[in-house]
Amino acid sequence: MKSLVLIAFLIYGLGAEAVTEDSVHSISKGGEGEPHLVKLNSGEVKFIEQDEHQLLAKYEKQLKASKALSETNFENKFLLQEETGFEPTLVSDGDIQRIFNDFNPYMKRKSECSDRAHVWAWDEFNRTGIKSEKAFLMLTDTYIKRHRYKWWFHVAPMFTTTSGKKMVMDFQFLNRPVTFTEWKNSLVFTKRECVTDFSFLAYDAGADQTQDCYTKFEPMYYFIPGDIGNRERGRGKTGWNSYEVNSSRSRAFFKGSL
Amino acid sequence: MKASNVFVLSTLLGLVACGGGGGGGGGGSGANIQDPVVITQEMAEATPGTYYTVLRPVNFHSNGFIPYGAATFALKGDQLQVDISMDDDQRVPHRQTLHMGTRCPTLADDSNGDGLIDYNEAMTVVGSALMPLDGDLNSQVAGAEIYPKGPAMTYSKMASLSKINADLWKADEDPSDNVIKLNQGISIGFEGRVILAHGTSPDSSFPTSLASFRGDPAHLSLPVVCGILKKID
Numbered sequence: 001m002k003s004l005v006l007i008a009f010l011i012y013g014l015g016a017e018a019v020t021e022d023s024v025h026s027i028s029k030g031g032e033g034e035p036h037l038v039k040l041n042s043g044e045v046k047f048i049e050q051d052e053h054q055l056l057a058k059y060e061k062q063l064k065a066s067k068a069l070s071e072t073n074f075e076n077k078f079l080l081q082e083e084t085g086f087e088p089t090l091v092s093d094g095d096i097q098r099i100f101n102d103f104n105p106y107m108k109r110k111s112e113c114s115d116r117a118h119v120w121a122w123d124e125f126n127r128t129g130i131k132s133e134k135a136f137l138m139l140t141d142t143y144i145k146r147h148r149y150k151w152w153f154h155v156a157p158m159f160t161t162t163s164g165k166k167m168v169m170d171f172q173f174l175n176r177p178v179t180f181t182e183w184k185n186s187l188v189f190t191k192r193e194c195v196t197d198f199s200f201l202a203y204d205a206g207a208d209q210t211q212d213c214y215t216k217f218e219p220m221y222y223f224i225p226g227d228i229g230n231r232e233r234g235r236g237k238t239g240w241n242s243y244e245v246n247s248s249r250s251r252a253f254f255k256g257s258l
Numbered sequence: 259m260k261a262s263n264v265f266v267l268s269t270l271l272g273l274v275a276c277g278g279g280g281g282g283g284g285g286g287s288g289a290n291i292q293d294p295v296v297i298t299q300e301m302a303e304a305t306p307g308t309y310y311t312v313l314r315p316v317n318f319h320s321n322g323f324i325p326y327g328a329a330t331f332a333l334k335g336d337q338l339q340v341d342i343s344m345d346d347d348q349r350v351p352h353r354q355t356l357h358m359g360t361r362c363p364t365l366a367d368d369s370n371g372d373g374l375i376d377y378n379e380a381m382t383v384v385g386s387a388l389m390p391l392d393g394d395l396n397s398q399v400a401g402a403e404i405y406p407k408g409p410a411m412t413y414s415k416m417a418s419l420s421k422i423n424a425d426l427w428k429a430d431e432d433p434s435d436n437v438i439k440l441n442q443g444i445s446i447g448f449e450g451r452v453i454l455a456h457g458t459s460p461d462s463s464f465p466t467s468l469a470s471f472r473g474d475p476a477h478l479s480l481p482v483v484c485g486i487l488k489k490i491d
Contacts, residue, residue, distance in 0.1 A: 105312050109327060109343040110410060148322040148461075150347060172326050173315055175362070189319045 023066040042112045043151045086219035088160045089130045096177050103171045106257035115252035121157045121220040122245045133158045136216045142209040200228040303445040308332045311485030321459040323347035325482045338417045346408040354455040359385035362484035378469040380481040384452045386438040396421040454484045
């Protein structure tokens with residue numbers, strides 16, 4: 001089974017395209033005296049002041065182009081492993097540290113979290129067949145503006161233990177596997193609980209701005225939050241996208257490192 | 259045989275010639291001695307090879323950007339090549355130093371409970387400094403206070419291991435700082451040593467409880483990333 005996946009991975013990777021990480025995910029217009037937030041698919045947030053009309057127009061143009069590309073590419077989406085009802089592999093508590101230690105540590109200086117998470121999750125799956133999840137953390141516009149946060153989402157691989165614990169492995173930021181709550185608390189200054197029962201499309205449309213954060217656990221194949229939105233539109237992801245994995249690796253890790 | 263290469267940290271610290279810590283008003287060398295730590299020959303003396311560490315954030319919430327990076331020490335013969343990179347988003351100088359300690363500070367080391375690991379709290383954990391990673395690695399004095407600047411800083415310096423050791427065996431010109439000297443014959447080691455870098459946004463607002471290095475502005479002294487060198491080849 002695993003070898004079939006690998007072969008498909010190689011075949012379908014050829015010629016594939018995807019939404020790039022530096023493309024614009026969305027623009028949240030600021031109220032009077034507030035900056036506009038340009039959210040990139042990399043997770044980065046650009047703060048555009050009210051008088052920066054040209055810059056805003058540039059990003060609006062990019063957003064339009066990015067949406068058109070996304071629609072075109074959807075027809076070319078390649079699902080390598082048909083799966084309904086994704087279930088993460090249960091791993092023993094003793095294996096958790098081993099998995100963490102096996103993560104590729106040779107990240108490039110300006111690597112993105114989605115690239116790193118995707119490669120780590122794929123590499124572990126490729127090595128051992130263990131299916132992991134991704135923990136996505138998304139911040140509200142009010143939180144971003146209040147703390148002048150430079151990113152609107154973060155993602156890391158998450159493994160489920162036989163004892164039922166969800167352990168997040170954010171190798172770039174933390175030197176050990178941590179529980180989801182510990183991970184969330186290290187990233188969200190207020191340590192408030194995040195909203196878990198929500199639609200990503202609703203979050204994207206504005207969310208409840210009295211909240212600080214939203215979080216979703218998704219199958220390992222999910223690369224960026226836009227993939228969650230695609231599932232809600234009926235276009236779920238049930239397999240690896242080799243273009244995404246390969247391009248993530250070249251963007252985030254040094255050549256030859258594993 | 260292996261056992262003969264093992265020391266106890268407290269023993270090694272006993273061989274250190276300097277007046278120890280206190281720099282910046284915090285974390286004297288005595289405070290650095292916690293439980294005795296077993297160190298190997300690799301830790302006591304650098305051997306040829308490559309030492310690497312991921313640099314992870316110390317203070318996640320010093321501003322709206324979480325810094326991170328990596329450091330490589332490559333020793334070939336007498337030649338040492340040090341490369342450090344950091345994604346930091348801030349146009350500030352990053353004081354960075356190789357320390358005697360064996361672990362990085364965590365929030366558990368926030369002794370005054372203000373939510374940040376400040377300079378003194380970090381020094382208590384990482385211990386005295388062996389090598390400022392500044393403008394001249396061959397000397398603790400030459401090149402002092404010349405540090406790389408962000409955002410997205412990279413640092414690359416070459417040095418001579420014999421010159422570094424010779425400098426470490428000189429008399430300590432400023433026993434009041436936290437940069438130490440070693441006794442003659444005790445060579446620098448990289449394995450298990452801590453790298454700590456400082457400096458964040460001047461726009462950050464900090465509690466008044468935040469200690470800084472010799473009266474520097476708090477944002478320049480704040481520890482931002484840390485890592486522990488490990489020999490990889």
